[in-house]
Amino acid sequence: MSHQYLGSCLCGAVxxxxxxxxxxxxxxxxxxCQKGTGSAHAANLFAKGGVLTWLQNKDDVKTYQHPHSQHVKSFCQQCGSALPTLIESIDSVLVPAGSLDSPVPIRPTAQIFxxxxxxWxxxxxxxxxxxxxxxxDKK
Ligand SMILES: [Zn+2]
Ligand SMILES: [Zn+2]
Structure with a gap:
């Protein structure tokens, strides 16, 4: 049986x-991922066969597909926060860990690239x- 997880963007629109x-x-x-996150690495969960349902403001979600690669990133057009993407080629939903409001249920399984x-x-x-x-506290 499958579990349910809730998430949202920083501004709360999506x-x-x-x-x-x-x-x-x-x-x-x-x-x-360094460019896309502005940080050292992305932190993405993958749910094979998972179902992604937008509960609010789906129209604010934009998706960037990097040319000639599998790199894809969805984000809120209001605040820029990373959001989930359904990747049909692998029948999986990619979920940026930081976008979840539910506790992240597993530990990282691998560091890649x-x-x-x-x-640093x-x-x-x-x-x-x-x-x-x-x-x-410096004077
Ligand atoms: Zn937002
Ligand atoms: Zn990457």
């Missing part, structure tokens, strides 16, 4: 539901961490 189960959770370090990984991700152990935005 809401969606996924019915299905996630088999894979890839952290993708490819250069396209690590040959493109940014150098590797040495974070000595970088200070803050629970929220750090307060500037």
């Amino acid at each position: 809401k969606y539901q996924i019915s299905g189960d996630f088999q894979s959770f890839f952290l993708c370090h490819c250069t396209r 690590v040959e493109s990984s940014v150098g 991700l590797e040495t974070l152990d000595d970088v200070p961490s803050y629970a929220t935005l750090p307060v500037d």
Whole structure:
């Protein structure tokens, strides 16, 4: 039996539901995902045979298909947030992990395209961490 997951974009215009189960959770370090996310890697869940239902403002969802590749990204045209995409060629729904409002149910299953990984991700152990935005206590 399949589970149901809810998600939305940052501005709240777009809401969606996924019915299905996630088999894979890839952290993708490819250069396209670096451009598309503005960060070090994408974090995408895949639900084979999953059903994607737009619950609100489907018309705000735009999809970018990168030429001559399988790279595809859906996003809210109001706020730019990454959103799910049905990839028919593999009968799977790609779900950006950060777009889920439901808890992410599985741990990452693989890191892919690590040959493109940014150098600055590797040495974070000595970088200070803050629970929220750090307060500037320097005089
Ligand atoms: Zn939005
Ligand atoms: Zn990628």
